[in-house]
Amino acid sequence: MxxxxxxxxxxxxxxxxxxxxxxxxxxxxxxxxxxxxxxxxxxxxxxxxxxxxxxxxxxxxxxxxxxxxxxxxxxxxxxxxxxxxxxxxxxMQLVDKNPTKRLHTLKTPERLPVFVKEQEVDFLLEGVDFGKDFKGKTDRLICEILYATGMRRNELMLLKEKDVEWSLKQIRILGKGNKERLVPVNTPLLDIIKDYVTEKKHVDHYNDEFLLILDSGAPLYAGYIYRTVKKYLTETGTTLPRKSPHVLRHSFATHLLENGANIQAIKDLLGHSSLAATQIYTQNSIARLKEIHEKNHPRG
CATH class of the missing domain: 1.10.150 (DNA polymerase; domain 1)
Structure with missing residues (x-):
């Protein structure tokens, strides 16, 4: 049973x-x-x-x-x-009570989100050689979209062509709990996506449902996205201990905050269900300010 x-x-x-x-x-x-x-x-x-x-x-x-x-x-x-x-x-009325109700979670050390610096992102998207073949274009677009939208790896895997709203300059993202959110994107990224969609039609057995595909025509899978991001983040020379797709999501949120974005707006863009999950990024900003103060203030 x-x-x-x-x-x-x-x-x-x-x-x-x-x-x-x-x-x-x-x-x-x-x-x-x-x-x-x-x-x-x-x-x-x-x-x-x-x-x-x-x-x-x-x-x-x-x-x-x-x-x-x-x-x-x-x-x-x-x-x-x-x-x-x-x-x-x-x-489902299969038990009368939940035996975990009296359990308490253990204290965990606070772990700040890991993010890459803005100049490292610039080098990733402008200085790294992805290659001019279809695979290179796919790999580049993976990194571009993850950083431009802050979407999760699984959300990128599920992203469809129809989710790009060209005239409104935004992308519809299907997030956790089947919740949709809209994230604005700039014209240069839309142009790259348009070129990619055109190029995709020349791939054998290509999938016209999902936006991003492998050079075999099959949809992306989690391991491919992870390895791609790790490979190209390594090429930027970053010394981060982790180089995963989530690092680009953290970078998206941190850079927005550092450039004056409202924390509530960042919450909505990330698709967080509560503001508490987003506020962790403010700790990164405080830590950064302390570092700047120590380095530059006469009595830091």
Whole structure:
């Protein structure tokens, strides 16, 4: 019965909540790990989810922390997975209460968003050689769009030709929870996209639904976008510890803030559900101001 509950829950995340494949895979892994632990320690799984209580979950979390030495951030994600799972079961009236309700998340060290400097972005988009073939044009447009719009990697994968609103100079983005948002784009980027769409028609077996495709004609996939961004960010000479698509999203938000954009506007452009998620970028600006003060003030 519990196996069926898990299957139904994953189906709910995929088709109703519209979570990304990466997020769903993480949920599946967390649930599999918990139920494997339960089997090893307590024996056969109970017939229904009501047979799982807070004590069982706390024991698992303690094992993750003390035996496996997993980070607080990783453990908190697993708590969140179980919270979502039991909330779903309660919604479906399959359990009376959520055993995770009495659990507390662990304190985690604040991690500021990693971003590249404006001059490094300039070099990425103007100084790096992407190549003049179709693959090079695809790779360049990946970096251009991610930085120009701040969209997530999964949102870029799902971006369709029809999402570009040429006359209004904006792109429609389908974000988390199936929520749409509109992000303005400038004329030079629209011109690059127009040229790309024209070039795409000469690719064998090309896909006319998705905006960006591989040189084989197939749609982009997550690993390709990640490797592309990492490769070209490395070529800028940046010393960042992480070079992922999300770094360009962080750079988009940080540079907007540093140039005077309103925090509420940045929230809407990023597609955040709450202002709290966006306010982390203000910490970057404060840290930058402190650094400038220390370097330039006589008594810094």
């Amino acid at each position: 519990l196996k069926q509950y898990q299957t139904d829950f994953i189906h709910y995340l995929r088709f109703e909540k519209r979570y990304s494949s990466q997020t769903i895979a993480a949920y599946q892994t967390d649930l599999k790990q918990f139920f494997s632990f339960f089997l090893n320690i307590y024996g056969p799984l109970p017939e229904t989810a009501s047979g799982i209580d807070t004590y069982h979950i706390r024991t698992w979390l303690a094992d993750l922390k003390e035996t496996q030495q997993q980070s607080s951030r990783s453990i908190n994600r697993k708590i969140s997975t179980l919270q979502s799972f039991f909330n779903y079961l309660k919604k």
